[in-house]
Amino acid sequence: MAAIDRLRVFVNVPQVYSHSAKPGMQVDLTLPEMPGRRFAATLVRTAGAIDPATRTLTVEVDVSNTARLLLPGAYAEVHFKIKPSAATLIVPATSLVFRGEGLRVPVVENGNKISLKAVTAGSDFGNTIEIVTGLSPDAAVVANPPDSLVEGQTVRVVPARQENQVED
Secondary structure, three states: OOOOOEEEEEEEEEHHHHHHOOOOOEEEEEOOOOOOOOEEEEEEEEEEEEEOOOOEEEEEEEEEOOOOOOOOOOOOEEEEOOOOOOOOEEEEHHHOEEEOOEEEEEEEEOOOEEEEEEOEEEEEOOOEEEEEEOOOOOOEEOOOOOOOOOOOOEOOOOOOOOOOOOOO
16 A cells, blocks of 8 residues: 555656756646646655766655545656756757867858857757857858858858749
């Protein structure tokens, strides 16, 4: 027999968000079998250390289950309401250039000169990448740079083609 009026949910939070996961923080749980339904929960404690194998912080979330809708052992998604510590930018994954000195994103400056900006990547969304540091919001990012692109190279800027344009 188990008491299931309050359930403990253990979640592995990625290291990049670990400092934002604090006891007392409000979170939501969702379950695939109950679309559109959210269950309020509270982060009650953290492991206080990053797991070196997964680079995650294990946290414990308590959720009230007085209606007994949640079953122990069920798969759930936990949604944290974490505010970013700084503004981040999203760029196409094809814009990244991997060099010996580290990750770079080429931008056009002064009208037609390439500058390879050292950046720090955040979350990888597949076709796009979050850039945490190294780019300004008004940077003219090169969408699909060739490997041969070098610092200071002169380029000709071609406006982005609109998806709804029809080719003649």
